[in-house]
Amino acid sequence: MSIVSGVHHVALIVSDIERAKSFYLDVLGLRLLAENYREDRDSWKVDVELPDGRQLELFTFSSSPERPSYPEAQGLRHLAFQCDDIDSAVQHLKKNKIECEPIRIDPYTLARFTFFSDPDGLPLELYDLSNR
Incomplete structure (x- = not known):
C-alpha cells in the first residue's frame, strides 16, 4: 500500500517572478491561482495550475544561486x-522565441518528445502520448 496518492505540486525557484509568470502563464498557457509576497522572507510565492489540476509553485529568493549545470546536477x-x-x-514555443531541441522518439515508449528551457534555464520537456 502506498502512502502517496499522486503529485500535488512541483516547486521552482525563479530569478524574476514577472518573467517567470509571463513564461508559465502567457507562453505555456497555465492558470494563475494565487500570488503572495512574503515580506518577512522578501520572497514571492505564485501558485499556477496545470490543466489536470496539479500545480507549480514559483518562488523567488534574493540569494538563490544559479543552476550549476544543464541538466545533470543532482536534484x-x-x-x-x-x-x-x-x-x-513546438511551433507555438518557436513563435514565442523559445528554442526547442529536435523532436526525438523515446526508444522504450515510442512517444515523441523534445526539451526546451524556462527563462532561468530549467530543463523542460514536452512528451507527446498521442501516437502511442
Whole structure:
C-alpha cells in the first residue's frame, strides 16, 4: 500500500517572478491561482495550475544561486509536461522565441518528445502520448 496518492505540486525557484509568470502563464498557457509576497522572507510565492489540476509553485529568493549545470546536477533533472500535439506545441514555443531541441522518439515508449528551457534555464520537456 502506498502512502502517496499522486503529485500535488512541483516547486521552482525563479530569478524574476514577472518573467517567470509571463513564461508559465502567457507562453505555456497555465492558470494563475494565487500570488503572495512574503515580506518577512522578501520572497514571492505564485501558485499556477496545470490543466489536470496539479500545480507549480514559483518562488523567488534574493540569494538563490544559479543552476550549476544543464541538466545533470543532482536534484530535479527536468520537468516533463504531457502534450497532445507536439508539433503545434513546438511551433507555438518557436513563435514565442523559445528554442526547442529536435523532436526525438523515446526508444522504450515510442512517444515523441523534445526539451526546451524556462527563462532561468530549467530543463523542460514536452512528451507527446498521442501516437502511442
